Structure formats: C-alpha cells, structure tokens
Amino acid sequence: MQFNELFEAIDRTTSTKAKVEALVRYFRSAQDEDLLWSIYLLMGKSSGRFIKTAVLRQAAISLSRLPSWLFEECYHVVGDLAETLSLCLPPPLHTSSFTLTETMAFLNHLKTLSADESEIAISAKWMETPTDQRFLFNKLITGNFRMGVSKQLVIKALAAAHKKSENEIAHRLMGNWHPSDIGLQQLLLAEIPREERSFEPYPFYLAYQLDKEPEALGEVNEWFIERKYDGIRGQIIVRNKRLYIWSRGEDLLTDKFPEFHLLADLLPNGTVIDGEILPYSEGRVLPFAIMQTRIGRKQLSKKILSEAPLVMICYDLLEYNGEDIRDFPMKQRRRLLEELLQALPANVPLLISKTLVCETWTDVAKAREEARQYQCEGVMLKRKQSTYGTGRRKGSWWKWKIDPYTIDGVLIYGQRGHGRRANLYTDYTFAVWDGDELVPFAKAYSGLSDKEILEVDTWIKRHTVDKFGPVRSVTPTLVFELAFEGISASPRHKSGIALRFPRIARWRRDKAAKEANTKADLLDLLNTR
Amino acid sequence: MLTFNDKGIYCSQASVYIDPWMPVEKAIVTHAHADHARPGSKHYLCHRDSANLLKLRLGSQTSIQSLEYGEEINLNGVKVSLHPAGHIIGSAQIRLSYKGQIWVVSGDYKLKADGISIPFEPIKCHHFITESTFGLPIYRFPELDEFNKDILHWIDENRHNNINSILVGYTLGKAQRIIETVGISGLPIYAHGAIANVQQLLIDDGHPLRSVERASLDMKKLAAPYIVIMPPSALHSPWMKKFAPYEVAYCSGWMQLRGARRRRNVNRGFILSDHADWSELNLAVTATEAENIYVTHGYKSIYAKWLREHYHLNAIEVDTLYEDDLLLQEDSDNAIQ
Numbered sequence: 001m002q003f004n005e006l007f008e009a010i011d012r013t014t015s016t017k018a019k020v021e022a023l024v025r026y027f028r029s030a031q032d033e034d035l036l037w038s039i040y041l042l043m044g045k046s047s048g049r050f051i052k053t054a055v056l057r058q059a060a061i062s063l064s065r066l067p068s069w070l071f072e073e074c075y076h077v078v079g080d081l082a083e084t085l086s087l088c089l090p091p092p093l094h095t096s097s098f099t100l101t102e103t104m105a106f107l108n109h110l111k112t113l114s115a116d117e118s119e120i121a122i123s124a125k126w127m128e129t130p131t132d133q134r135f136l137f138n139k140l141i142t143g144n145f146r147m148g149v150s151k152q153l154v155i156k157a158l159a160a161a162h163k164k165s166e167n168e169i170a171h172r173l174m175g176n177w178h179p180s181d182i183g184l185q186q187l188l189l190a191e192i193p194r195e196e197r198s199f200e201p202y203p204f205y206l207a208y209q210l211d212k213e214p215e216a217l218g219e220v221n222e223w224f225i226e227r228k229y230d231g232i233r234g235q236i237i238v239r240n241k242r243l244y245i246w247s248r249g250e251d252l253l254t255d256k257f258p259e260f261h262l263l264a265d266l267l268p269n270g271t272v273i274d275g276e277i278l279p280y281s282e283g284r285v286l287p288f289a290i291m292q293t294r295i296g297r298k299q300l301s302k303k304i305l306s307e308a309p310l311v312m313i314c315y316d317l318l319e320y321n322g323e324d325i326r327d328f329p330m331k332q333r334r335r336l337l338e339e340l341l342q343a344l345p346a347n348v349p350l351l352i353s354k355t356l357v358c359e360t361w362t363d364v365a366k367a368r369e370e371a372r373q374y375q376c377e378g379v380m381l382k383r384k385q386s387t388y389g390t391g392r393r394k395g396s397w398w399k400w401k402i403d404p405y406t407i408d409g410v411l412i413y414g415q416r417g418h419g420r421r422a423n424l425y426t427d428y429t430f431a432v433w434d435g436d437e438l439v440p441f442a443k444a445y446s447g448l449s450d451k452e453i454l455e456v457d458t459w460i461k462r463h464t465v466d467k468f469g470p471v472r473s474v475t476p477t478l479v480f481e482l483a484f485e486g487i488s489a490s491p492r493h494k495s496g497i498a499l500r501f502p503r504i505a506r507w508r509r510d511k512a513a514k515e516a517n518t519k520a521d522l523l524d525l526l527n528t529r
Numbered sequence: 530m531l532t533f534n535d536k537g538i539y540c541s542q543a544s545v546y547i548d549p550w551m552p553v554e555k556a557i558v559t560h561a562h563a564d565h566a567r568p569g570s571k572h573y574l575c576h577r578d579s580a581n582l583l584k585l586r587l588g589s590q591t592s593i594q595s596l597e598y599g600e601e602i603n604l605n606g607v608k609v610s611l612h613p614a615g616h617i618i619g620s621a622q623i624r625l626s627y628k629g630q631i632w633v634v635s636g637d638y639k640l641k642a643d644g645i646s647i648p649f650e651p652i653k654c655h656h657f658i659t660e661s662t663f664g665l666p667i668y669r670f671p672e673l674d675e676f677n678k679d680i681l682h683w684i685d686e687n688r689h690n691n692i693n694s695i696l697v698g699y700t701l702g703k704a705q706r707i708i709e710t711v712g713i714s715g716l717p718i719y720a721h722g723a724i725a726n727v728q729q730l731l732i733d734d735g736h737p738l739r740s741v742e743r744a745s746l747d748m749k750k751l752a753a754p755y756i757v758i759m760p761p762s763a764l765h766s767p768w769m770k771k772f773a774p775y776e777v778a779y780c781s782g783w784m785q786l787r788g789a790r791r792r793r794n795v796n797r798g799f800i801l802s803d804h805a806d807w808s809e810l811n812l813a814v815t816a817t818e819a820e821n822i823y824v825t826h827g828y829k830s831i832y833a834k835w836l837r838e839h840y841h842l843n844a845i846e847v848d849t850l851y852e853d854d855l856l857l858q859e860d861s862d863n864a865i866q
C-alpha cells in the first residue's frame with residue numbers, strides 16, 4: 001500500500017473504524033522509511049517550508065497560462081492553495097510514481113535551491129505527477145498537511161499494527177525526532193532504557209467540557225474542585241539534573257521561560273509536574289494577553305521579563321523520584337505534589353493549584369460563577385480516585401467553564417470562507433450601535449448550522465450593498481447573539497474593545513436591527529469585568 | 530432587441546419574456562428546471578420534449594405551445610427558433626432575429642455528450658447570453674466514459690461488500706444519466722418517487738430510457754445489494770434508513786471541489802454536470818462569433834472579465850434572479866417533485 005492510497009482510503013470515509021483499519025493496513029505494509037515519514041507527517045510534525053508560496057503560484061500560473069488575477073479568484077473560491085494548484089495545472093506529460101520517502105527527499109532538496117531553480121524543479125515534478133496524486137503532493141509541499149485522522153487515531157493504529165500499548169506509542173512519538181536521524185527500531189520497536197530519554201514528557205491528560213448536571217457525577221466529596229486557569233498547559237521535567245519544559249502542543253519551550261531555570265537544581269531528579277504557566281504578580285493572576293506579548297519573542301529583555309513574570313500553577317505530579325506514578329490515585333499524587341512544593345524555597349515560581357472547599361454542588365456552581373474575578377475560565381472537577389490518563393477521555397476529569405458573555409450584533413459584512421465553507425459567505429463581521437452609527441466590533445466564523453449557513457449565504461447575496469474584493473457589505477438587518485470569553489480595551493479597534501473567542505451563539509430572528517446592543521453596553525461589560 | 534428587467538429577459542418587439550421569474554403574458558422557456566420555468570404566466574412556449582415536463586410542474590391546464598428544434602415562428606416580425614442546448618432533455622437555446630440582428634439566449638447548456646439529450650449546437654449570432662455556473666478554470670469535467678468507469682467500480686466494491694449503493698442527483702437531468710450508467714451493473718435499481726415519476730413520463734414520451742422500480746415498497750424485505758437513486762432533498766433524511774447497509778455518493782459538477790463534497794457530508798462524490806465546464810464555456814462563446822456577450826448566473830463578473838481580457842469581447846455581467854443561489858437549488862432540488 002502506498003501513502004497516496006492511504007490518503008485516498010481515509011479521504012473516502014467518515015467512519016473512524018474504517019480509518020483505523022486503513023492506517024493499520026498501511027502501517028503493516030509500508031517500507032520502514034516510508035513508515036517513519038508517514039508517522040512524522042500524521043503526527044503533525046512540521047517539516048518547515050520547502051518553497052515560497054509565491055514561487056509555487058508563479059510556477060502554476062506559468063504552466064496553466066492563466067492571468068494571475070484569475071488564479072487568485074480561483075484560490076479564493078477553492079479556499080485551499082494545494083487544491084487550487086492541483087485544479088489549475090495542465091495534465092501531466094508522462095507519469096511516474098514516487099514513494100513517500102522519495103517525495104520528501106525531493107522536497108528537502110528544494111530547500112537548497114534558489115527561487116528560479118526551485119520553480120523549474122517543481123514545474124517538472126508536477127508535469128510527471130499523476131493528476132489524482134497532485135493534491136496530496138501539493139499538500140506535502142505547502143506544509144499544512146492534514147489527513148482527517150487525529151494523533152490519537154494514529155497512535156491507536158500504530159499500537160495495533162506493532163502490538164504495543166497506546167501509552168507507550170504516544171510516549172515514544174513525543175518530542176524531537178526526525179525520520180532522517182532515527183530508525184524504525186529505535187523509534188518504535190526496540191526497548192529503550194529510560195535514562196536515555198530523559199527529556200520525554202508524558203502524554204497530557206485532557207478534560208472534556210461538562211455535558212450534564214454536576215449532580216450526575218455523584219458525591220461532591222469524591223471530587224477535587226480547582227479553578228480552571230487560562231494559561232499555557234505545560235509539563236516541567238527534571239531528570240539527570242536537567243530541566244525540560246513542554247507545552248501541550250508538544251513544543252519544547254525550556255528557553256522561553258528563564259524564570260524556571262533554577263528548578264534544575266532545586267527539584268529532585270525524576271520529577272514531572274503538570275500545570276498551567278501564566279503571568280502572575282503580587283498574589284494575582286494577570287490577563288493572558290500579558291503573556292502573549294513575550295511568547296513570540298526570540299530575545300527576552302529584562303524589561304519584558306519584569307512586565308510579564310510567569311509562574312506555574314501546579315496541579316499534578318506524574319513522576320516522583322524517577323517513578324512513573326500516573327497509575328496512583330489523584331489523591332495520592334496530589335499529596336506528594338504538595339509535599340514536594342512545600343520543601344522548596346519561597347522564591348520558586350511554582351504554586352499549588354488550590355482545591356476549593358465545596359460542600360455541595362451548589363457551592364461548586366458558585367465557585368464557577370466567581371471564576372472571572374480570578375482571571376479564570378471556570379472550574380475543574382477531578383475525581384480523587386482517578387489515575388492520570390492519556391489524551392481526551394471522558395469520565396474522571398471535567399472542565400466546567402463559565403457561561404460566556406453575550407451581546408446582540410448586527411451583520412454588516414460577509415466574506416467567503418475557506419475549505420468546507422469555500423464558495424459560501426460564512427465569515428461575518430458584526431456591529432453594535434453608537435448613536436445612529438453601526439460600529440464593527442467582532443468577526444465570527446462559527447456557530448451556525450449548515451442549513452443556517454446556506455440561508456445566510458443566500459440572504460447576503462440578495463442584500464449586497466457593495467463589494468470590496470471577497471467582502472460584501474449588506475443592508476443591516478440580521479441580528480445574531482455573539483458569545484465570547486473575554487473583553488479588553490483595544491485602541492487598535494474602532495469600537496475600542498477586543499473580544500476573546502467570539503462566536504455565534506444563535507440567530508436572533510425575533511430581533512430587528514434596531515434592537516441590537518450598543519457600544520455603551522460593550523463598555524459596561526468592560527468596566528464591570 | 531433584448532433587455533433585462535425585473536421580470537426577466539424581455540423582447541419588447543415580440544412582447545415576450547425568456548425564462549421570466551415573475552408571471553407574464555407570454556414566456557419562452559429554455560428548459561423545465563424550476564429556476565427557469567416559473568409558474569403563473571399565461572402562455573408558455575418551449576421545445577416539444579419539455580411540454581409534458583412543464584405540465585407536470587406547472588399543472589396540466591397550463592397553456593403550452595411547443596416547437597421542434599429549428600422550427601421557426603414569427604412574433605410581430607421577430608423570427609424565433611429553438612436549438613439544442615445539450616443541458617437536459619428538451620433544453621433549448623432561443624434564437625431571435627429581427628432586422629438583421631441575431632440574439633441567442635443559451636439558457637443552461639453543456640457541450641459534452643451525455644448520451645441522452647440532443648447535443649449542443651453552436652449558433653452564429655451578434656449577441657450571446659451565456660450562463661457561467663462553472664466559469665472558472667478549476668472546473669474541468671471528465672468525459673462520460675471516465676464517469677461510467679468510476680461509478681461502476683464503486684458499485685462493484687459495494688456489491689462485493691454486500692452493501693447497497695445510493696446515488697444522489699438532480700431529479701431531472703442527472704437522475705436519468707445516473708440510471709443509464711448504473712443499469713450496466715445489472716443490479717436492480719430503485720428510485721425515489723419524484724425521480725420515478727419523471728422517468729416514467731420521459732419513457733411515455735418515447736425516450737429510450739431504462740425503467741426503474743419505485744422505492745416506496747417495503748425495502749427491508751429486499752436483499753442487498755441493490756441501487757437507489759434519490760434527489761438531494763432526500764439526503765440525510767430518515768427515509769434513507771430503510772436502505773441500510775449503504776454507501777452514498779453525490780453526483781454533481783460541484784464535486785470537483787473537496788469543500789463542496791465535505792459540506793454535504795457524503796463519502797464519495799462523482800463529478801457529473803449538466804453545465805458547461807471552463808473550456809466548454811470558452812468553446813461555446815467563441816463558436817457563436819458574437820461580439821457582445823452577456824454573462825448570467827454563476828461566476829459572472831469573473832467570467833465576463835476573462836472574456837474581455839482574453840478574447841477582447843464586449844462582455845458584461847447581467848443580474849438575474851437565479852444568480853448565485855446555485856448551491857441552494859442544487860441542495861433543495863426544487864427541479865421537479
């Protein structure tokens with residue numbers, strides 16, 4: 001089975017079972033090198049950029065003899081560059097087949113070429129790639145490769161194909177590895193002594209949003225109730241006197257957090273702590289936005305470090321004295337964590353995530369309501385007897401987020417969407433009233449059903465006032481309730497505010513445009529926050 | 530000679546509208562799809578093969594005059610004739626000629642043979658009104674052979690797995706093409722009521738089409754594998770459950786785009802269109818030798834710009850009511866129910 005056949009098999013089904021079966025078939029039949037590359041790609045490891053998209057576009061425009069404006073219009077309708085390229089290219093001259101490894105070698109070679117050379121190379125390659133394989137090839141070049149299978153499914157299929165536990169596979173596939181530096185034996189198959197892999201984090205255990213009444217969870221005293229912090233989920237690891245900090249996205253972020261570097265000497269060897277990294281000063285959690293200003297930077301000046309001081313709010317202990325204790329009950333892990341933190345000097349930026357005292361579920365609900373005062377998003381419910389799982393599993397850990405803010409806005413602009421929504425007006429801009437004027441305050445892309453999307457799309461097309469490229473302004477008529485998690489002042493926006501995670505809660509068909517909220521209502525939310 | 534107003538395309542000399550979307554006195558209808566043949570007008574003129582389809586849609590009492598392809602009538606000095614458009618059975622381009630000026634309204638059309646409708650015939654004219662449903666170079670539709678091969682292969686796979694094959698396509702046009710193709714497999718074919726009605730009407734009209742069973746009987750008693758043909762409006766409806774176990778495939782020109790297929794939440798899409806693709810549009814427009822091109826429903830502004838820049842034609846976009854809601858029509862399938 002070749003990689004493109006796997007891609008096709010997965011693309012043609014929505015059944016999870018069929019997808020896993022296709023993966024297992026591929027993992028059992030693929031050549032070792034191809035297998036390594038496929039795992040690398042399926043696990044979403046970035047291979048970086050192989051070629052500038054401007055060069056890709058230029059090559060496709062030359063080959064297809066289309067004017068560049070027409071190519072751009074096509075791109076806008078299709079919504080995906082790789083797909084647009086595939087659809088615009090002329091048929092191949094003669095076709096050859098390439099293994100995944102050969103394709104990846106070609107792509108890595110592209111990196112070493114000048115723009116002109118790479119345009120020639122990519123054009124030649126396209127003209128010998130079969131039409132039905134060009135899309136996959138283009139997906140690999142453009143770097144944003146996705147196949148409709150989650151990492152979890154890949155791990156499941158690999159575990160089934162190689163008769164290993166899913167936990168072990170997940171553990172082995174984390175971290176920095178590259179198909180050109182490692183063999184299949186070493187990556188997946190051979191037994192590896194723990195000390196050689198001291199940088200390895202554990203797979204994170206993720207909570208589901210609570211989807212029922214909390215009373216359904218049983219006795220409240222069987223649960224730890226903690227605040228749900230809004231930061232970067234991370235693992236702090238100290239092994240062999242070395243410190244590693246991993247984010248949930250499996251990025252090794254050790255260098256980004258110099259304030260934690262002293263931990264290498266302070267934490268005992270063989271310690272792994274799970275928690276939330278966030279900005280904190282004088283006993284208070286600061287808004288997430290403060291940390292964002294320093295995350296992207298390469299150089300961290302003293303000024304930045306003092307303006308956005310970070311701590312980790314610790315809530316779990318996964319490894320203790322070199323022993324994997326994820327199978328211990330949460331209650332026991334937490335006691336060990338508390339002991340560990342108490343033994344540290346006072347200036348260490350590690351805080352315990354306090355458990356809240358709640359006698360009844362009503363108390364828990366009250367704690368949830370108060371979350372915003374603490375820059376939190378709600379509460380976490382963790383069963384005291386629970387072990388530390390892998391991935392997102394229902395049952396022992398729940399997040400119970402606070403209801404979002406809501407405001408009614410008037411639809412004023414529509415823009416064509418991408419991918420699944422290509423060709424439809426699905427990206428909306430909403431406004432609130434400022435006297436007689438409508439001031440845009442939020443963009444939202446999600447929240448409507450497919451049927452509503454079609455309806456709004458038709459409405460937009462029939463009520464267009466003006467067109468600016470892909471954007472249409474419409475007569476202000478439709479009202480939508482928008483939900484969002486946070487609000488902050490922003491001089492960059494016309495409305496003076498910026499929202500966090502805005503989305504459409506529902507279509508207010510019962511409301512006329514005049515009945516939408518006002519800028520003053522938004523400012524009230526900002527001030528009473 | 531022709532103008533575009535809020536009721537449709539109007540010829541004042543002949544006092545007649547072409548595909549009006551509001552009730553008028555006299556309407557010439559290019560073909561029997563709902564967005565072109567709207568109810569409420571007093572008199573209709575259409576091709577002979579569209580007459581009974583129109584009656585099915587608009588009522589048996591509807592006043593309909595029909596013509597053969599190439600037959601000419603005179604409406605107050607305007608010579609009017611109908612010519613094959615290759616879109617569906619009975620679809621026609623309308624040619625109007627007055628004082629040496631010739632206009633052609635193409636309605637919907639395609640150039641590729643579908644094995645059922647009379648193929649498109651290019652007509653020389655001065656003014657050509659074209660659709661642009663698939664007026665972008667990304668649309669490049671396969672030939673009938675390729676479609677047949679792919680769909681029969683898919684049915685074979687399903688048959689091998691003892692699974693029923695459900696094919697989704699427009700009631701008038703696509704459904705007949707799909708039935709002709711899947712009939713090759715030799716499996717029994719059951720059709721949704723709307724499709725069965727149209728199929729029977731066309732067979733009674735003398736078209737050599739395969740007959741199908743109505744899918745209204747108790748399907749659970751039937752042993753898999755068989756084939757079901759249904760319109761898009763029945764997709765994801767509870768009605769489908771009785772055909773389990775099944776695989777569904779959607780047949781449409783929109784299936785060229787992955788996004789369009791995923792939006793319909795079907796696993797397979799087969800590219801099958803009754804509209805012209807990019808190169809067919811360009812062929813058709815240039816074959817008319819017309820200097821003035823009016824681009825209607827579809828990617829009209831983009832396609833008009835292309836015609837101006839590439840072929841140096843006097844091309845403009847024209848608003849029609851059926852503009853832009855192609856996707857909706859496709860989905861709600863208000864063709865003939």
